[in-house]
Amino acid sequence: DAKTTQPPSMDCAEGRAANLPCNHSTISGNEYVYWYRQIHSQGPQYIIHGLKNNETNEMASLIITEDRKSSTLILPHATLRDTAVYYCIVRVAPSGGSNYKLTFGKGTLLTVNP
Amino acid sequence: GAVVSQHPSWVICKSGTSVKIECRSLDFQATTMFWYRQFPKQSLMLMATSNEGSKATYEQGVEKDKFLINHASLTLSTLTVTSAHPEDSSFYICSASTVSYGYTFGSGTRLTVV
Numbered sequence: 001d002a003k004t005t006q007p008p009s010m011d012c013a014e015g016r017a018a019n020l021p022c023n024h025s026t027i028s029g030n031e032y033v034y035w036y037r038q039i040h041s042q043g044p045q046y047i048i049h050g051l052k053n054n055e056t057n058e059m060a061s062l063i064i065t066e067d068r069k070s071s072t073l074i075l076p077h078a079t080l081r082d083t084a085v086y087y088c089i090v091r092v093a094p095s096g097g098s099n100y101k102l103t104f105g106k107g108t109l110l111t112v113n114p
Numbered sequence: 115g116a117v118v119s120q121h122p123s124w125v126i127c128k129s130g131t132s133v134k135i136e137c138r139s140l141d142f143q144a145t146t147m148f149w150y151r152q153f154p155k156q157s158l159m160l161m162a163t164s165n166e167g168s169k170a171t172y173e174q175g176v177e178k179d180k181f182l183i184n185h186a187s188l189t190l191s192t193l194t195v196t197s198a199h200p201e202d203s204s205f206y207i208c209s210a211s212t213v214s215y216g217y218t219f220g221s222g223t224r225l226t227v228v
Contacts, residue, residue: 074190
């Protein structure tokens, strides 16, 4: 799996956009970028994933650079409930029942301040 | 869709006893499930990959005789911590892979061994 690098922590003001960067310079052509978050004492929650095009859903937007060596997760209007550890993971897409393992790094602790 | 239910959410047991944790896929069939362990302020560490109808594959350093995994059906995988000791106290999380959502996680089980 391609290794990812994320800042250990970030702060964001409530109501502002939170932009979380991730470097994955060794990503392969068939590897997707996944983002998960983990609120304290809960299981990780899927946020979004993408291959090379920018993606948007009800939770966030994912911006992937043209060379795919880095990406940014954007929470457009951060709330206090968005305080969590955010994990950027690079992996081939599972084809339902795949044995491919999902390996977590240390992630970024995003703290949303009032 | 793609909900994984994990039970119990927390358990306290005496040293030397065994504890079983259940992980169920509620609205899909999970051929493969994954078990993670997370110590305080650390990231998730993969323990084993559970395959329906076959033996689990354990990560290096994880004792297969201590952490028994059974995946007898397409909707249920169990992790049994045998002869638990205080150092086994941790947050255990299961996960399953799906086509649409990547990997979906249970809510976790907080195990405390006293």
